[in-house]
Structure formats: C-alpha cells, structure tokens
Amino acid sequence: MAQVQIVSDGPRYRHQIRSGTHQLSADEPFALGGQGAGFAPFDLYLASLSACTAITLRMYAEKKGWDLGEFRAELASSRDDAGKLVVHRVLHASGALSDAQWARLLDVVERTPVTLVMREGAVITSERGTD
Structure with a gap:
C-alpha cells in the first residue's frame, strides 16, 4: 500500500522522510527542543x-x-x-x-x-x- 523511509540527518530531532521520489522534513518545534525545521x-x-x-x-x-x-x-x-x-x-x-x-x-x-x-x-x- 504505502512505504516510507525516515533518516536522521541531525541536528537533534530533524529527519528526512522519503516516499519514492518525494521528500519532506520532520522535526519538533522549538518548545520541544527541536529546530522547527519541518512538520511535527x-x-x-x-x-x-x-x-x-x-x-x-x-x-x-x-x-x-x-x-x-x-x-x-x-x-x-x-x-x-x-x-x-x-x-x-x-x-x-x-x-x-x-x-x-x-x-x-x-x-x-x-x-x-x-x-x-x-x-x-x-x-x-x-x-x-x-x-
């Protein structure tokens, strides 16, 4: 049905999520120690x-x-x-x-x-x- 891969590329909680040729970033907001660099x-x-x-x-x-x-x-x-x-x-x-x-x-x-x-x-x- 669906398949994704997540890779930690730092710093801290920022990660890259890939599905096929598509990519997005995930992170935590500043209030939770992240950099706010992507979707929580x-x-x-x-x-x-x-x-x-x-x-x-x-x-x-x-x-x-x-x-x-x-x-x-x-x-x-x-x-x-x-x-x-x-x-x-x-x-x-x-x-x-x-x-x-x-x-x-x-x-x-x-x-x-x-x-x-x-x-x-x-x-x-x-x-x-x-x-």
Missing part, C-alpha cells in the same frame, strides 16, 4: 487525513460533475477529558454547492480511507534491521 509528528498525522479528505472529496465531486472550486480543509486536534485524541475537520469549497450536495460530501468524508483506518486503528509491528 502530529502535524503529519493531520496532514495525512487532510490529504485523503481533499483528494477523496475532489474525486467524488468530479465523478458527480460538481464544481467544488477551491477546496480547503482545516483540521485541528485536541485531547478530551479522558485523554483521547479528537480531530475536528472544517470543510470549505468556493463552488456553488447546494445543501444536499454539502450533506452528501459530509457523509462521504466520514468514510475516506484514512478516516476509516484512523478510527479502527492499525496493527503496528517492529523488528531490528540487519545493517
């Missing part, structure tokens, strides 16, 4: 969900012949009283969409692939490499 881990988590949100809704709208215009999703995370992560999405589109079309988009967004995986969780395994 939870920023990447939200970025994954936002990308899936935008791509899925764009694909759906194109299939239906709807003009989304410029689409934007704003995502924020927080913790509830029990400490559980809560993600809130606010969707915007400059295209002239009816209330019924918006209702359908809000229904579809609840079932994007990344949304479903984040809700169900994943099995994560680890092993030592042989370098």
Whole structure:
C-alpha cells in the first residue's frame, strides 16, 4: 500500500522522510527542543487525513460533475477529558454547492480511507534491521 523511509540527518530531532521520489522534513518545534525545521509528528498525522479528505472529496465531486472550486480543509486536534485524541475537520469549497450536495460530501468524508483506518486503528509491528 504505502512505504516510507525516515533518516536522521541531525541536528537533534530533524529527519528526512522519503516516499519514492518525494521528500519532506520532520522535526519538533522549538518548545520541544527541536529546530522547527519541518512538520511535527502530529502535524503529519493531520496532514495525512487532510490529504485523503481533499483528494477523496475532489474525486467524488468530479465523478458527480460538481464544481467544488477551491477546496480547503482545516483540521485541528485536541485531547478530551479522558485523554483521547479528537480531530475536528472544517470543510470549505468556493463552488456553488447546494445543501444536499454539502450533506452528501459530509457523509462521504466520514468514510475516506484514512478516516476509516484512523478510527479502527492499525496493527503496528517492529523488528531490528540487519545493517
């Protein structure tokens, strides 16, 4: 499905993430001892969900012949009283969409692939490499 590699290139917490020919930087903010040189881990988590949100809704709208215009999703995370992560999405589109079309988009967004995986969780395994 997907494959990435992360390499520590210093200083401190800055890392380079690669997927195929694409690359981005990850780091911690200054407040956590990083250099602020890239996305923080939870920023990447939200970025994954936002990308899936935008791509899925764009694909759906194109299939239906709807003009989304410029689409934007704003995502924020927080913790509830029990400490559980809560993600809130606010969707915007400059295209002239009816209330019924918006209702359908809000229904579809609840079932994007990344949304479903984040809700169900994943099995994560680890092993030592042989370098």
